[in-house]
Amino acid sequence: MKRIDLNTGTEHDAELSGAHPEDYVVVDDLGDFTYYPSEAVMLEDLEYVDEAASILDRAGNDFRLTLEGNRKLRLGSSFGRVEFTWLRQAWMNDRRRDPQAHRLLRFYPTTLDALLAGIFEILTLELAIQAAGSPWVLEMGGEETHPATLKDVDGLLAGLDHLEAASVRDPCGHHYRPTRHAPHPFRSRSAGAIYYVEIETHPGEAGNGPQVSDSLP
Known part of the structure; x- marks a missing residue:
């Protein structure tokens, strides 16, 4: 991860303090938990497909990363609810x-x-x-x-x-x-x-x- 600083910039301030956006929590390949206020911010920070062991939304849907044809990361389909x-x-x-x-x-x-x-x-x-x-x-x-x-x-x-x-x-x-x-x-x-x-x-x-x-x- 490039570890984008989510504590800087008004874009993220509003999301953290207001209504829930389409936000995610990533459990990475080292076992660290990281919060992302949006899919776009998450995809900008992550660097390779296997970096995310699990990507969770608030409902518990369990996602993984995939690669598009141009080698860009995208959010794949859910595998169902996390265990x-x-x-x-x-x-x-x-x-x-x-x-x-x-x-x-x-x-x-x-x-x-x-x-x-x-x-x-x-x-x-x-x-x-x-x-x-x-x-x-x-x-x-x-x-x-x-x-x-x-x-x-x-x-x-x-x-x-x-x-x-x-x-x-x-x-x-x-x-x-x-x-x-x-x-x-x-x-x-x-x-x-x-x-x-x-x-x-x-x-x-x-x-x-x-x-x-x-x-x-």
Whole structure:
């Protein structure tokens, strides 16, 4: 992949913050997950047919790349819906291989629809550089603020030594407890990367959903 920077340019800003376009997630031949706001952007970034092990739309249709007669890449026909167990394992492997790339640690999904929704939500929240339809909510010390993006949440928490009193809600309605992972013993507490671990908001309803959050790396 040429790794087009989707965080630059107003064309992508609007797509990330507005209604869902015809967007895709690519699982490449190394197991990395990459979000693309459109087919055109995806085809511009990918370089060879076997680079994409799987190309997914929001419905879970599983595509591959093909070559046109002029040797240009195009999106092929769907092979049907992606297999749930394979996709969940691939997603877990990607997060464990590069923990800081995906710091929103949600409960494990138990259905394909929930898994797909979560992957698209997390990847777009990570990329967003302007507010979506709903803001983030950060509660800390009895005060509530409304950062526009995950980067803004990071900025508000970065200088704090203790995050125990903070809680975060993303624009999709998921609640998290921010935590830092194992800062070096000779560095300040505020130097560690911040992870957002999903928490239950209604413990009495716990039996209706997944119970185990991703463990920190």
